[in-house]
Amino acid sequence: MLRRFKHPLTAMAAAGALLGTLLSWAAPGEADAAVPATIPVQIKNSSGRGEPVYIYNLGTSLTTGQQGWADANGTFHPWPAGGVPPTPAPDASIAGPAPGQTKTIRMPKFSGRIYFSYGRKLDFRLTTGGLVQPAVQNPSDPNRNILFNWSEYTLNDGGLWLNSTQVDMFSVPYSVGVQRGDGSTVNTGRLKAGGYNAVYAALRAQPGGWGNLIQTAPDGTVLRALSPGHGLETGGLPASVLSDYVNRVWQKYSTTTLTVTPFADQPNTKYYGRVSGNVMHFTNSSGAVVTSFQKPDADSIFRCHKLLDAPNDAVRGPISRTLCAGFNRSTLLTNPNQPDPSSANFYKDSVTNHYSRIIHSQTADGKAYGFAFDDVGHHESLVHDGNPRQAYLTLDPLS
Template structure:
């Protein structure tokens, strides 16, 4: 059931769909974004092990997959094999504890990985790069402490986030410095927040999501989006809530305004049997959703598939967020903008709940469409002067 994952990044498009931001061209009357901008990485982790940095993704000017070195120079991946062949060593020696390193970020859509203690293992298939998939017990990176940030830098600026969609592990923040000198950051844990996430997931009864390293110390918490597949979360974890939602909207209407900058675009959902049908203002059915299971909810896929269109995709993202945040029964108008209403039902995405609780600004990317309503840990600037990544303490 475990599949090798190929790195075919389309982050610019996915960010545009998820946030409603236009990232396909330069901002009106803005100065052109340079070909590279500096990324300053600071190691405040308190750990003494070496750190390795990787900048992997798609070069936007060519569409080629590859990596960038410390100077921001792009290197295309060579052809891979089947079985997968080792990828070239794309690592950059990172800063020691208490030090900083500045590298150049090119116009890319991809990921900044960092690993602690040892280098990551990447390989290539004929389709591209095989990334770490630590939900697979046979993955060679399973016992390595690592994490990553996702970003897009293009003519419209920089989008960079901290992500917990796949797992919660080595803590870090991301930031951007505007041309004015203002710095905005996100992803910072509260004091004691790192340990509190592990404890909170265990207290919720989802302790099997915690993966320990060879020395017995916790390495990461796997997201329930992977946990259903691995058996670390019960396959019926969300079933009671899903059943109650389906029953409620058999006799009530769910109103969804899925695109934030189009407040007059509304759809109306009602359940008939195992199907929720959405109609537009004229009463025409525009799309329908089969009753989802827990895996569909946690992964925002399968029955909650979200194509890159203007109707089903936005509706699916909103439904996915409402299920994970457990707001569909308390607010029939979605998305619910008030995060004080999130995760209040006993049946909810406890992984996402705990992570959000431990963030200084309350924002996180704890499931695929946590950006619905702008509750994600992302910073954007249309004319960035510098980007930041700070490795923070494990407390």
């Protein structure tokens, strides 16, 4: 469901791509006319930190298609025109709750993000294509030394989809929730007790450069861990980090067939992969080749793009999503029928996405967005309801 963010000066238009699959979940048949124009979001500060918190609600209006921000009342404000170089954006910050307190804002029908930062406001800029997202893998990004994170959501006539995400980075912890139309509440994204520090400790202990994903402030305070795709970009991880596993997969499926059943509700829709001439070709039940994949590199796997591009179509995209999940979870050698449904089988190979493995191991319910298609098999940290009463975002302790 989640897509990658692009590098430093990518405009807010990327958020439309990133959340495009969220919108596709809301099929017309799911629409509920009772979904109001805005719903309340209860933000609770359980971080234990004393500095001010700043909240931002940024995205694309699903009413007008404009990019902009919402104030605390849920009123939409379009961004003014940007420039080259990017110009400062209007201050869209909302004063967040004090320690131990709760603040309620309103969420409009958006496809976007709720950012929150500690101690300092975020520095947003506007270019000709829209909003420049923070890209802290770039050492010159003005937000590099700010402690912050974000949640992603879509609210439309089909309901609310709200998640916690580590697709780009792991940083200050938070959990999300929704009160459903029947009054019940569901939550996800919370770490185990001690899980925040445990993630960093495990990354440092993992051989192969995984500790290099961790970024610190000038005073040595830990700020975040970059996702491995960004780790490749910064040189923290070697480009060959997944090569051994990829080579073994390609060798296996030169003599064995990989069966992909990409839709859980369509068990008879299957595609069959076999490597020939160093290319994995997929055929349908009639034997016709429907799509092919070059041997992917680590960047293609970690970010689920390039050689594992996943267009929003009925064939290549679903197969690519499944391959991406299988590579990140290292299940392709142990199970020729993908996706592997059991999380007990994930990350067992010594060559795997250790970043995602470690984060999943430290979440209370085992759910996370450790990579872009972690929703394959529903292992993602997402809450959804077709008729939400309110949403929740809890800033959890840094421990």
